[in-house]
Amino acid sequence: MPPPLRLTLIAAVTPSNGLGLAGGLPWSLPREMAHFRRASSHVPEAESEASGSTDAEQPRLNAVIMGRNTWESIPPRFRPLKGRINVVVSRTLTEQSARELGIDASSHAYHSPSLAHALDFLSSHASLARVFLIGGAQLYAQALEAVPAPHALDRLLITRLHTPAECDVFLSEYRTAQQQEHWRKEEHAEMERWLGGEVGRGEQEEKATRYEFQMWTRR
Numbered sequence: 001m002p003p004p005l006r007l008t009l010i011a012a013v014t015p016s017n018g019l020g021l022a023g024g025l026p027w028s029l030p031r032e033m034a035h036f037r038r039a040s041s042h043v044p045e046a047e048s049e050a051s052g053s054t055d056a057e058q059p060r061l062n063a064v065i066m067g068r069n070t071w072e073s074i075p076p077r078f079r080p081l082k083g084r085i086n087v088v089v090s091r092t093l094t095e096q097s098a099r100e101l102g103i104d105a106s107s108h109a110y111h112s113p114s115l116a117h118a119l120d121f122l123s124s125h126a127s128l129a130r131v132f133l134i135g136g137a138q139l140y141a142q143a144l145e146a147v148p149a150p151h152a153l154d155r156l157l158i159t160r161l162h163t164p165a166e167c168d169v170f171l172s173e174y175r176t177a178q179q180q181e182h183w184r185k186e187e188h189a190e191m192e193r194w195l196g197g198e199v200g201r202g203e204q205e206e207k208a209t210r211y212e213f214q215m216w217t218r219r
């Protein structure tokens with residue numbers, strides 16, 4: 001049986017848990033986006049955490065799982081997100097409509113009809129390192145409520161914006177109070193260790209938007 005995956009949710013969220021506006025990101029923050037790119041691309045040296053399998057010779061890749069709206073929100077020149085296995089979850093896409101959206105196995109982009117299917121597909125991938133859930137709102141909500149067994153969501157990489165921004169989609173199932181019980185905010189040094197490099201410490205400011213990089217793990 002393929003091994004269970006340990007998933008990381010990565011998101012940037014406003015003080016009111018806003019995620020997006022009009023089908024895209026409400027802001028344009030290049031250094032924040034660089035954090036996303038680096039975090040989701042960094043492959044650790046050690047053996048696979050994601051799958052537990054050790055296939056030492058093959059170069060390993062991380063995977064990003066997203067919903068169809070998120071795929072469409074990524075500028076075409078940046079998708080599939082390079083250097084990462086891209087999986088787009090959609091109940092309604094067909095093989096042909098997926099191909100029309102540029103979701104094509106030859107470019108490391110795959111369509112999956114459900115999150116459960118995506119995870120089972122990835123867990124049988126020998127050269128997999130880490131797996132990231134990159135949104136959007138529907139997929140985050142589903143994963144925070146329950147990741148299909150035997151897989152688990154055990155890490156959150158949250159960029160907490162301190163500056164409000166207008167949003168029309170939100171991170172639900174994510175309550176600060178509830179989060180205190182189930183999740184622990186890791187020390188900055190542990191976040192840097194896990195991400196394999198320096199991460200801006202404390203409040204960052206970019207284009208008059210203030211934010212903080214955080215990592216949470218499940219207790």
Ligand code: FOL
Binds near residue numbers: 073081158
């Ligand atoms: N997490 C965080 N921390 N910030 C985000 O902006 C974010 N965005 C998404 C998911 N998690 C996030 C979903 N939206 C790209 C565009 C939108 C997007 C995710 C990724 C994108 O184009 N990424 C390129 C880099 C582009 C650039 O350098 O400007 C990539 O290679 O990752």
